[in-house]
Amino acid sequence: MQQTHESALPGFLGMLDSAISRIESFLLAMGVLLMAANTVANVVGRFVLGNSIFFSEELNRILIILITFAGISYAARNARHIRMSAVYDLLPARLRKGxxxxxSVVTAAFMFLLCYYAAKYIGSQASRGRVLPALQIPVWVILIWVPAGFFMTGAQYLLTAVRNLTSSGIYLSTHVQEGYEDAEEIEI
Structure with a gap:
């Protein structure tokens, strides 16, 4: 499946949606590739050369934070978050759309609230002056991805609300319409 960064939203909102999509894709791709390269290099160093890369664990911790919080926005964009839809599915289309x-609006508000609290937490971490032992990077710097991820996710849900208000269909994200006809049955 080829990822497209084009948005169905008009004007500035479409540009914002496309920009968030590009940022998510870049962060996720680079994060996963860097983590894989770092892990492979560390394993080779440990078992072939007899020495581990001293900062490998810290780097992977940073990348896990990055991937996690860029990933929540990506999941919102692609309507991949868990949904509790038993009651929702029983409603008529007009009520489902509303x-x-x-x-979407409540979830966006919650994400923006989490962004605010994450930013406050980063401020408290910055005032403590703690640094990572191996990399000597201030701890607050690696946490920047947390409010960034919450903000991008909030923006994504807000854009989903706009998409539902401006389009005739019911959208789970800016480009994913509700429905189960494309879903594959998964056997466990």
Whole structure:
């Protein structure tokens, strides 16, 4: 499946949606590739050369934070978050659409609130002056991805609400319409 960064939203909102998509894709791709390269290099160093890379664990910790919080925005963009839809699915289309707008706005507000609290936490970490032992990077720097991820996720849900208000269909994200006809049945 080829990832497209084009948005169905008009004007500035479409540009914002496309920009967030590009940022997510870049961060996720680079994060996973760097983590894989770092892990392989560390294993080779440990078992072939007899020495580990001294900062490998810290770097992977940074990359896990990056991937996690860029990933929540990516999941929101592609409507991949867990949904509790038993009651929602029983509603008529008009109520489902209204409910999707409310769900999107409330979720966006919650994400922006988490962004605010994460930024406050980073401020408290910055005032403590703690640094990572091996890399000597201030701890607060590696946590920047947390509010960034919450902000991008909040923006994604807000854009989903706008998409539902400006389009005739019911959208789970800016480009994913509700429905189960494309879903594969997974056997466990």
């Amino acid at each position: 409910m999707m707008v409310v769900i």
